[in-house]
Each structure stands twice: as structure tokens, then as C-alpha cells.
Amino acid sequence: MAKARAIVKRLKAVKNIRKITRTMELIATARFKKAMDRATEAAAYTRKISEIVADLSQANLSIKHPLLQQHDSQESSCLLVLTSNRGLCGGYNSGVLRHAMARIAEARQADEKLSLEVSGKRGLAFLKFQGESVDQQYTHFEEKPTFEEVEELADRYITDYCANRLDRLEVAYTKFESSSRQTAVRETLLPIGELTSDDQSDASGESAPERQVDYEFLPSAEAILEEIVPAAFKARLFKCFLDAAVSEQIARMVAMKGATENADEMIRTLSRQYNRARQTQITSELSEIIGGVAALE
């Protein structure tokens, strides 16, 4: 009897876990849809910004802005690591943290001053365990990062960069490529390499057949450029946060789907085992009775 009981207990536990993982999968799916909507809506801004930048480049001016210039010294860099606040999302955090650790090791070898900024409890816990000191930590970015919150960070980076306190800003996050493909990457955001990188291919593809438009620039192309560079940087940083949020939900969705499937399989094996154990028990009870009767005769 003992064996069958133990199996029933386990079966119940697995069924409960399955319920939890299934619910988490559904929640992650709903959150992913919301995050995805936000990301697509935000893409319009980035697209427009690169459109204006492309328009400006027609004006034949040499693009010069403190944020675009590489500093001579590469002493103080900053690494921003975007991880999640919650776990149970597969390899999402470890992928990002692997990049972060590689960069930290690199900086240590080159004797470079690297300030570490981490968003998300998971990343914080991991780095604490590794014995790395974290200079800034954020845990308020959930699945809905607002532009206002990101702008605060961006403003600080911009002032630091312009004041030569920061020579390089890198972000380790999970880039969203498509809903079936997300990769952990490390990107350099400052100095801004190409002002019109990602969306340039799409934008030029669309606008190529159009004829050139002669714009009136108010106040002047230079002044607009001066304003648009920080705006482009902010939009880019915001995109990193949005990408990270979307990827987190996808990662969780996939992980929980896997967990639910595994639980299903386990339930199947356990119920088979239970049935067998029950049958053995019945058989042995029967043979005991028959044995008892035979002894009495």
C-alpha cells in the first residue's frame, strides 16, 4: 500500500506544479502581447527620427556632436546590464549575464575603470554572488518601462559623456529580433557610431523611389541636428529597455511551456506507475485470500 500512496502524493504535487506553470505561461503570453504592442508603437518614433536624420544628411553638413565623438582616453566606461526582476524564464538572464561577465573580465585585464549598472533583481543577485560591486542598481523597471524613467538615465549619461566623466557606454541586454528569435547582445551606445543604423535599411528601402524633398530648416539644419542627436540616443536606450521587456516575456513563455509539457509527461509516467502498483497490490491481496482459504480446507 505504501508505494501506491507515495506515488499518489507525487502525482498530486506534479499536477499542482503543472497548474502553476500553465498559468504562468498564459500570463506571460498576455504580458508579451502587451509589451509587444508597446514596442511596435514605440518603433514609430525611432523610424521618424531616422527619417529626419536622413533628411538632414541631404543638407550636406558635417555631423559634429559631442555624443558622436569618440573620446581619446578610454578610461571610464559604463556597462548597463538589463536583467529581469523575476526568475523562471529559462536562459534569459544567464545569457545577458554571460556577456556582462565577459566584459567585466576584459576590463579587469585591461585595467580599465568600469562602472557597473544593473537593472533587475536577478542580475543583482548573480553579481553579488560573483563578488562584483555594482555602482547603480534599478529594480523599478518591470515589464512596462516608461520613457520618463529611461530618460532620467539617458540625461545622466549625456551629461557625464559631455563632461568627459564617461568615455563609453555599453548595454548588455536581450535584443528582440523576431518573436521566435532573441539574442543576448552587448552594444555600445555611446559614442553613437552611426546615427541611422538599424532602421536605415528599411527607411532607405522605402524612401529610395521618392524624389528628394527640399526642406526648409527652422532654425537651421545644424541646430536641429544638435537637438536630434540626444533624442536619437534616448530613443535607442528606450528601445533597449523595451526589447529586454519583450524578450523576458517570450523567454518566460517558452520556459513555462516546456515546464508544462514536462509535467504532462511526468503525470503520464506516474499514473502508469500508480496503476501498476495498485494492480500488484490487488493481486497480492487476492492471492493472500486464496492462500488463506486453501489453508482452511
Next chain:
Amino acid sequence: MSNGGQLQLVIVTPETTLVDEPVESLRFPLYDGQIGVFPGRAPLVGRLGYGELKATGSSGTISYFVDGGFVQVKGSVVSILTGRSVPTDQIDAGQAEEQLAEASSRVPTIEADFDAKSRDQERARRLLALARKPR
């Protein structure tokens, strides 16, 4: 260039596209004053100031507060790119007052701080004026 005397007004913020609808005319603040746009305007790229954006369309008047940014007029499409934008009737006057008080109480020491102070003051004043405007 214009499609039958109509403009398409698009207001985009980093988070979402707020407005995307046809209008007949609109007026909004540039860095140095108001500008009006009618259908058939020559292409333009400009820097926005702080203040009220007002557009008249078939469905009435739309009024938004725009918080700096850029404008692009291309053909019949007017794209407003701004960091923040709120419908005028949703402006929080109390918050605007707080922002103004905070900006005014700053004691700037370097050039950049002076600029930031006057910019924030200007922004808060415009916001406040708009919030108090009788409708």
C-alpha cells in the same frame, strides 16, 4: 502635393502614436514662436518649443500640450515628434505649479544650469498658462 486641402496630423511620442487623423489646419509652437500650417505648405523640418498645439479638423478642434521635439512637414503629412504630449484638458495645474516653483527655486552656478533653469521655467509657465486657460 496636398491631397484635396487636407493635412494628416501625426503626433508621435517615444511610447506611442497619440494622434493620427486628418485636419484642415493647425498651429503649434516652434522654438521662437507660433507657426501655422495649412494644406500645401512647403516641406519643413523644425524644432518645437513648448506650448499648445491646436488643430481644426472635421471633428472639431484638438488641443495638445507639446513638450519640445521636432516637426516634419512632408507633402500633406505633418509629423510632430515630441518627448511628452498631453491633451490640454488633462493637464494637472497643481503639478505644473510645483514644477515652476521647483525650477524657480534652483540656484544655478554654471552656464548649462542657467539654460536648464530658464528652459524649465519657460516650460512650466506655458504648461500652467494652458492649464488655467478658460475653455
